[in-house]
Amino acid sequence: KRMDCYDRYYCWQVLDTGDRVGINLDQSSTQLGRADEKEEESFFPKPEHFDYLECENVPEKGRKITINISGQDDLDITLMKSNAASFIIPELDLDNPPSVGRFATVQDFLVEAESALRSSYGYYPQYSEAKARFGLVLERLEQCISGNSSLTIIIDDPLSLSQVIVNNKLITSNTPNIQIQSYDRSFLQNEEFGQTQSLLPQNQITDPTLAYSQLSHLLNHSSHVVLLTGAGVSTESGIPAFRGNEKLSNLAGKSAIWDQFNPLDEQFENFINIPQSRLNYWTMHAYLDSEFAKAKPNSNHFIAKWLSDNNKLSAVLTQNIDGLYQAAGVPKDKVVELHGTRNTVKCFKGCGALYETTEVLKKMKDERMLEKGETPLCEKCKVGILKPNTISFGQRLEEEVIRKAENALENECDLLLIMGTSLVVSPVNTLPGIVVNKKNV
Secondary structure, three states, rough: HHHHHHHHHHHHHHHHHOOOOOOOOOOHHHOOOOOOOOOEEEEEOOOOHHHHHHHHOOOOOOEEEEEEEHHHHOOEEEEOOOOOOOEEEHHHHHHEOOOEEEEEEEEHHHHHHHHHHHHHHHOOOOHHHHHHHHHHHHHHHHHHHHHHHEEEEEEEEEEOEEEEEEEOOEOOOOOOEEEEEEEEEOHHHHHHHOOOOOOOOOOOOHHHHHHHEEEEEEEHHOOEEEEEEOOOHHHHHHOOOOOOOOHHHHHHOOOOOHOOOEEEEEEHHHHHHHHHHHHHHHHHHHHHHHHHHHOOOOOOHHHHHHHHHOOOOOEEOOOOOOOHHOOOOOOHEEEEEEEEEEEEEEEEEEOEEEEHHHHHHHHHHHHHOOOOOOOOOOOOOOEEEEEEEEOOOOOOOOHHHHHHHHHHHHHHHOOOEEOOOOOOOOOOHHHOHHHHHHOOO
16 A cells, blocks of 8 residues: 555656645554554655755755675665765666656666666677776666676665665665665755855955055965956956956956857867867867967966965865966965866777876867867777867866865865956856855955
């Protein structure tokens, strides 16, 4: 009877049929056995378990559910995954981002993952290295689905709406094969789900003399300074800004990038799928690399060097890809390149190999590839498309990079200096909000 309730609710939620008033459950059906016996908590799905927008009171912490699968019994465990949760299989390096809510057994989740991978498997050339790797992943999944191999599943839900059910009982504490861990959401996660309101500073100083005096005071009384910087920092080194701005163009002595090239070619999907966009992008990058090669660090970069030398610098979070902070002598481990680096080229849709940018550009020049309308392919897997290891429009920032930035602002910052950026690019423009409500900043 309970599973009938589950099935009816799930169909109602997915098909969106009937009035959105929920399911009226017969309360007597939740009591099994004798009336004087208290049963453990039973679980019935609610709208918020599928859709966080239906949730009236969002829990304060996130929840990570880890299930160690070692046999058929574990495959029968039921998961309620909200649309805020991601589905991860670490051994296979599979990470499905948040999508629609799902109520199914562990086996169903694995079958869906296997089906999605198999649909992609056919696109890879026969006997390629990438296809071989896919084949191993599929084989491991199939073995686990049949109960002949072990795997780990992680449901990472920043809103703690997802649940795990065993024999119709809601699991709220750790068991030998299920671990439930609460964690503090990051500021960006709170902001994404409307749990944080960013505030502007109440007292803003506009007088230059007072501003310099206040900045000097802040620097002298701070020991964990974080810099958040953008293209305006490097224009004084002669590197053109991406967006049209008369002041920045005058500083660089050159027109903005998007006045010379088409921003549509910077779209990640266009680069991957449209050969002409890929050719235009590489033409732009070859031009940029020639500008980077001539550029030298300026006073903006040496500010970071001075802070580092005086043990005041926690991190430089920069949107720039030019490497000028490192050239100024700032330690590499202090520089977080939010939008990647110009120094390497990465294989996409293939093996993920990295190459030195100088080597790739030299090969392209020697073989006159751009003049022939050609762009480079990966020499290792023979099928991957090579792209500068920088972030394009529509391309996700590396999770490790975001974590470093968040950690610097949340745990290692008592002064944030924002320089040379208009903060119009997401998600970097959300980073300052992390420190807004900190009392010690």
